[in-house]
Each structure stands twice: as C-alpha cells, then as structure tokens.
Amino acid sequence: MKTFTYRTATDVAHGLEPGATFLAGGTNLVDLMKLGVATPDVLVDVTRLGLDEVADLPGGGLRIGAGVRNSDLAADSRVRRDWPVLSQALLAGASGQLRNMATTAGNLLQRTRCRYFMDATMPCNKHEPGSGCPAREGDHRNLAILGASEACVATHPSDMAVALAALDAVVQISGPAGERTVPVTELHRLPGDTPERDTVLEHGELITAVDLPPLGFAARSAYRKVRDRASYAFAVGSVAAAIQVDAGAVTDVRLAFGAVAHKPWRAYTAEEALRGRPATRESFLDAADAELTAARPLRDNAFKVALTRNLVVSVLEGLS
C-alpha cells in the first residue's frame, strides 16, 4: 500500500486538497488501496462528522445520514415498514460484518468489481485512462448489457443504490462551492469516453445525506437479487420494484435494475409501458421487453437479458 497521511474531517464544507480522498467505513477504499488501485496521498476520515442519523423529514420522508451504517439502515423500523425494498436491498448485500462498517455514501460510491479494474497490473480505462478495456474481449460475464461504451463495460455493484434509484432518492452534497442536490438516478454517469469518472461529483464534494421522499405504495415493494451463490456475493442481476394496482390495473410503478449498467438502471421505459395496463404476467413481460430492447450484450453476458426479464416478472407478480 502506498503511504499516506491521515486526518479526521472536522467540517462538511472544507473540500479536499489534490490527492486527498474521503474515507468512511473503508470496506471498499482500503481494499483498493491494498490492491494498489487507489493511491491517495491523504485520507480524510468522515466518520466523526456526526452524519449518522436517520431523521424524519417534514411531509413523510427520511433523511439518511451519509455515515449511517448499512446494518442500522436495514434495521430501521421506518424503512422496513414504508420502504421495504431498501431494507431488503441492503440485507442482500455483502455480509453482517461488512454491513456494520459500510456507510450510505460509501456504498453509493463503491467502485466496480470488474476484475481488470481491481488488478493494478492490467490495462483498464477506468484506472488508467487510455490504456484500453480488456473486459470487452476478456472476462465480462458479469459486466454491462445497458448503456456501456466502447471504452468501458463495467457495472456498478451496489444493491442499495438500485433501491434508492427506484425510490427517487436525492443525494445531498456539500462542497467548497456550496451545497447542491442530485437525484440518485443522476449521481452515477454512463461511461462514455471518460469511464474514469464514476459519478458527477467534483473532487472534494462530500455527500452529507440521502433523502428518501414519501411514496405511499412503496410499502408494497421488494428487491430480488440473483447471484452465483446463496449469499455473500455480488449480484449477477437484480430488480427493485414498487407497484400500485387498482381494480386489476397498474396505476403506478417504480422499477430499477442492478448489475446491468455503469449505474443503477432506472427502468423508465418499462414503467411507462406498465401504467394503465392490467397487472398481468403478459403486461410485465411486455414492459420488461420494452426496457431491454436497448440491451447490447457482449459475448458472454446475453443471459442477463433473460435473467432480468424473468426477475421483473417474478418480482411484480409477487407484489401484485
């Protein structure tokens, strides 16, 4: 591991000197530092800023502090009652030990698990811009089928982010230039020509909280994840969904897909296709297909199209 200096952050608005990085639970960053993929000169520990509360928002939402541990958020009685999809997504991720350290912001900003990215000795446009993308011809079984580019086909690995994208959560950001908000659906970028940038955050911008807006029908919501073993593995595909059905017809719906793109994939096209349609298997299939016509699978990951399609149907059937 490259050497660094360490300090604790004392204020949310200080920003960062060049070469400095925020440290939260460390479960991703320390791992990448050991691998030589992350090489910060300065680590600024944000876990003592007191951003660890889940507070009620006026009007019925929740403000989830950036430093709230994944295990505490998953166990929060308000989350479990009103947004079960979020609790389920958190519990589907990592392990009990990791969730006790992992934070809201760190989870959102965790990096791809693409094996070339995590190997400092390999070329990779994400850790070394311009060096190429060996995944395209190499191991891409668990990489993107939607929104990828010639330069990068990585997926975002978070489960939690998929639920937050479906729920229209909003990220609160504080930086040297002031405060701003970004919807979770717009936090992560598509790779395009600059896959080295995962998100729209500028250097030194700190996530302080994630706001969860009220969504009455999210009380009927669920997260379903498929992985290569029963537990303690990243998703090969996942779906977060909430649905409202009245007299057999879909009146409203939220859908997002995980492990298919460089960002949690909000399935707006599928949602649009479903509103007003009968809540039947046929409608769910049509909606999934409407979204997945944009899929451009690689040699070894075409199975993800069928997998995601089946997940959409099973989750929506389970909820309606």
Add this chain to the structure above:
Amino acid sequence: MDLVVNGTRRSVELDPRTTLLDALREHLGLTGAKKGCDHGQCGACTVLLDGRRVNSCLILAITLQDSSVTTIEGVDHPVQDKFLEHDGFQCGYCTPGQICSAVGMLDEVSKGWPSAVGDAELTDAEIRERMSGNLCRCGAYPNMIPAIREAAAR
C-alpha cells in the same frame, strides 16, 4: 495511538497503513484473529468493535482512536462451549472468526435486526444466512449450526 483491547488500554505506535488485524497480530501479540483473505471475503479476521462484528482486515487501526475492540482472546460466551460440544470445527483456522461473528450475530438477533431470510425465529436457514460472512475451508458448517442454535437458546 491508544486502543482499548479486551478491556485494557494499549498504546501502540503504528504506520498509518496498519490494519486492525495486523495491529492485533503483529503489534499486540493477539494472534487469535486470523488472516484468511485480507480482503473482507472470508471472515477469519472477525472481531467485535464497540460490540459489533467487523472484518478487522479492512479497517485501518489509526481510525480507531479510543474505540473498544474485543478479540477471541477476550470472548467468554456459551457459543464457545457449544462449538466444543458439537465439534463445530476441523482445522480450527476459521473458528475464532466464526465465534466472534456468532457472538455479534446473536446480539443483532436480540436487537430485532432482520436478515435477508427473515426476522423472527433463528431457524437453521436464518443462521446460515446471518453467518454467511464466515467461510470454512473444511466445510465444518453442519456442526456449527446446532452449536449456534443451542447457544442462542440459552
């Protein structure tokens, strides 16, 4: 820096790169926590940090000023007797991590924390899911499950 380990305040001088696991094993003479993968993937390094189970291999010791760490050397819990009674191990390499994890897990259950399987009784499926962060190369899982189930009932 100062760390409270198994109830005793210890002063250590560490390179900032030192993980909690290496601090325990290489600087404090506590070799109970094991290094399996060093990347958060196996659970052999599990300890209790302020009472919660964590992987000590992914935590920089320097971040823990004044925190309280309990390692297997400081654990005194019915899970240990039950592991002996049921032969919940073969080579024993994963065992300190399994036991620390089980102690933390049982506390989570008593606080009503849910798991991906459910939130009510501690069925065998629940134990498997909640203990999935601890791998055992010897595959001694079948005997760990009754050990943990019976420890929970006490």
